[in-house]
Amino acid sequence: MRNLRPEESMVPQGWDNSENRHHESPYDMGQNRVNHPVLLRVGKRSVDIAAALFFFIAFGWVFVLIGLCVAVSSGAPVFYSQPRYGKDGRVFRFWKFRSMTANSAQVLEEHLKNNPEARRQWDEYQKLENDPRITPFGKFIRKTSLDELPQFWNVLIGEMSLIGPRPCMLEQKSLYGHDWSHYCAVRPGITGLWQVSGRNQLTYNARVALDVRYVETLSVVKDVDIFIKTIWVVALGHGSR
Template sequence: MHEAEVGTREDGRAGAGVKRLIDIVGALVFIIVFLPLLLAVALGVLLSSRGPIIYSQERLGLNGKKFRFYKFRSMVVNSEEVFNSFLDTDPEAKSQWEKYQKLDRDPRITGFGHFIRKTSLDEFPQFWNVLVGDMSLVGPRPCMPSQRELYGVHWREYCAVRPGLTGLWQVSGRNQLTYQQRVQLDSKYVMGWSLSLDFQILARTVKVVLTANGSR
């Protein structure tokens, strides 16, 4: 093995170690500093609609491993039934879902749910996912098992890193982009990863969250 190859691998491992340390420290600081806001959002979810405060769903992460993904609940408790019925009666919405995996008018979302989605407050519980190592602060957004086939030849890149709380998709148009554009951005991130890129994305994420750019 050439010395240059050894050096590249060692640099990669060191960079990954630093990235993980930043994830742990960043998640801890955020949870401690914003604990009052976290509790306020939890109370808002509890009082605004019937159902649990936290919503969890199976997602795919590093090496394709399954994990439980957490969010503040923003949908009605019978969301799957409402969703299927809506798509069955609205061809335009069904087409939009197939293209973007998102809806402009999502009947599953509660009134308070619209607010916490617009402000990204629903994402706060994912700092726990970051803390325990399921996710990173920056990376591809975690996909559902049903979305795996949408990655095609790029699935290998997706599995190479932990999925992120934010990433190129969030700061490049978010829900205004098709799912295939999201896949391309995920691949671009993994292939060009650096700590500098992570810090750039984090800085741009603050602006996106404050302006609610691209959110639904």
């Protein structure tokens, strides 16, 4: 397993994780404290498989077209992958279309060093309003969330779900404390409550609170509601950076 990119492994300032790191609960090891009915879990997984198969059959050509555009506009590699935590604390490889320059780590380091406002923004949101690492075509696929399409493969093979919390980066696990068990209780999602509630305009603390609420109140009705809202959010480009 390769190392995380420096820009992807940084943790936001303002998260005091020293106590969590030395006082782990049983849930930090991946044990769940949230249990959902078997019927709900089976139904959710069935919908995930059907949705992923439908995507590849109906929109496989879009997948290929975007891959070609990435290759032509910024060269190889076409995909970007990163290890993330999934259900039960298992690590899986998370896929996206590459939207950043090949030397993104160096670009970010130099940009944050010379721009105090960018540093403040990065520390609070782990995102930048005007990110110098993103390629011109990368801006388009991020704005439209098309860079997320490869995650339908993660859904098909059971590593992710259509709806769920965003999968956690390996080096940020200790930041979640007792909330970590909620992330172990379900498969991470392509979209979720965070994405339709402000997305990158929210702080990291707010994102975790929304993820926890989603897991504790999981239902078919709420998943349908999030899915419908996702279409609206993507169409308008709300909260994307």
